[in-house]
Amino acid sequence: MDWSAINPILLLASLMVAATPIILASVGELIVERAGVLNLGVEGMMITGAVCGFIVAVNSGSPWLGFIGAAVGGAILSLLFGFLTQFLLSNQVATGLALTLFGLGLSALMGQSYVGIKAPEFADWHIPLLGDIPVLGPILFQHDPMVYVGLGLVAAVWAFLKFSRAGLILRAVGENHEAAHALGYHVVRVRMLAIMFGGACAGLGGAYLSLVRVPQWTEGMTAGAGWIALAIVVFASWKPLRLLLGAYLFGGVTVLQLNLQAAGMAIPVEYLSMSPYLATIAVLVIMRAGRAPGSLGQSFHASR
């Protein structure tokens, strides 16, 4: 095989791009789960966001509007989940799985006349000065703006959970909803807001695939990214900074194995394709998993 075909700077740079959809989707799910709700519909919300974002971007010609459309689309789909689980008290696992199937079907329907079209260009953002630093510049500071939005979101979520009063209330609701209710906090309201945030983030993650990474619409294009996002939340012990690590690891191995395939490594392609999943799960399992939020996945009803 030909090692010279792999350019380490390009590899690291594309790692950041590969990790971004996972970061966006999982940071949203992290907030949902810290509020005590298990939404397994990330994959469905992601692909709905992907198609919504693509449609808006193609029709308006603006990728930015596309991302906003994707966030709105994901949030609307998550509202369906929220209504079913928070008001009708349906089972969260079953509802989440149904949401994934529904989202896959809905997006295929919506995207029928958009197959084969190219998305409007979303230019990379060459940050002045920082982008000119040799080696570090191309790796860190010459990406499209959504890469930095994703990073900013992780930092914001981290600070929100750690320092803000609202973050404390959100954690309290996820930890013990009975007690939070007894203290007078609105469990269902907090959870609905968290679910919508999760839906919007998943939508952004999906749109990143259809507008930046591919950038085209094809049916089922998320290809399990939503499930990886879910797994990363759990293995990251519901902590934002560990989540970043998990997403970069996954993105890194994904890019590396693609490069190895291109370089013609003498290993069956299937093994290379599965390596990002194996590596992510192995590393995150080895890092001791923390405690789940106490009320995760339980329905809450204020009775008596």
Add this chain to the structure above:
Amino acid sequence: MSTPLLALSGLTKAYPGVVANKDVSFEIAPGEIHALLGENGAGKSTLVKTIYGLVKPDSGTMTLNGAPFTPAEPRAARAAGVAMVFQHFSLFDALNVAENIALGMENPPPQREIAERVRAVSDQYGLPLDPARIVGELSAGERQRVEIIRCLLQDPKLLIMDEPTSVLTPQEVEILFKTLRKLSAEGTAILYISHKLEEIRALCENATVLRLGQVVGTCDPRTTTARDMAELMVGSALLVPERAPHTDGETILSLNNVSAKAPTRFGTALRDIQLTVHMGEVLGIGGVAGNGQDELVAVLAGETRVARDMITFDGQNIGHFGPNARRKIGLLTAPEERMGHAAAPDMSLTENAVLTATTRQQLTSKGFVNWRKARKFAEEVIAQFDVRTPGPQNAARSLSGGNLQKFVIGREIMQSPDVLVVNQPTWGVDASAAAAIRQALLDLAAKGTAIICISQDLDELMEISDRFAALNEGRLSAPRPAQGLTVEEIGLMLGGAHDMEVAHVEA
């Protein structure tokens, strides 16, 4: 008397099928310690939730300091100076003490300032607490301190306490009472709910008694006997369990240096437990919750297995036996948690009967359940133990706590065990049902069964035990004859006051 701090008049609240409060009226003066008494289901919880803004009354009015008081939610009640310590702690295990306290406050200051104020208040009232500790790692007594300090930081005018002493040692209760008296002297009124009548007699100046949602009487607990108050609550004469004198039989069960690791992060390890139990005796095991009770029950029931020779039953080493093998030889267990441990909530009483009784009552043959026999067994338990339910086809979940408790204890007793282990047999059960359960245990002992009764209710243990031992941090004290033990001696056996100190009275 001047203007009352809080006056309730004509409060009524109905739920579908049950009237929780009916025309309830009473008054609390500033600085008064007022007791609210009643059986389970008498409507005490609904009433205090109404005062705390969690429940809206259907009719009736409340006034606070003469002004109308209609809190729409707990925030409004807190803002008006009403604070509440809940029976089941409203704490968050994964958060630290300061965060828990901040959640119970309106407009909390930054965490650092909370930490300082926690230290100041805990020093003033003798309730030591480290603001940075994670609540899940605290003892029950310490958790209660968190709740109390959370209330005190808001300078409440009225402090509501729902069953505050159920998890405390006698020494801790004494310290709590000193704190409460100090608060009362400073002008804070306290509404105190408890089943423990002797405590109410020691602490409270006035008592309002509720039965089936209505006020049935008021009294001055300092001059009324506990028995009179109990009869006011129940509405009929109370039967005190009677026991026949007996002589100790042969040793039936012995634990030989049983040690077991803590099963979970917040669990307790058992250390070198030595114990022999004789036929026909009731051995009471006391202790504050979380000192190894659940773990000891699991070891006795066979849910946690230990080395073969650590447990001897009738000369046979059974440490490695699972629950069914132990049932077969006559060692039965009724665990504490009714829903989900002693009974499967969504299954019928017949099905629940099959779950533990199948081994000894031959309710199955060749792998098939004999439903006729099973139903008959469940019906016998229901009849024998006065379980109030339409029939054995009803789901366990539909029974009230006391009735389900009678069923799960009765189910084990009807299998005529040689040794019966019960954990908290009357927890959350009202006085008359509790008396019936205790009587059934004593009757069983009179027939020669050895009974190990684990409970946090010391009055109960003193009432039925022949010998008493205490669990403290996973160790079991040497059993002593129950007769003649004083409260102080028991308190010391339970591990004393867990580093609490008496309130510093300010100069």
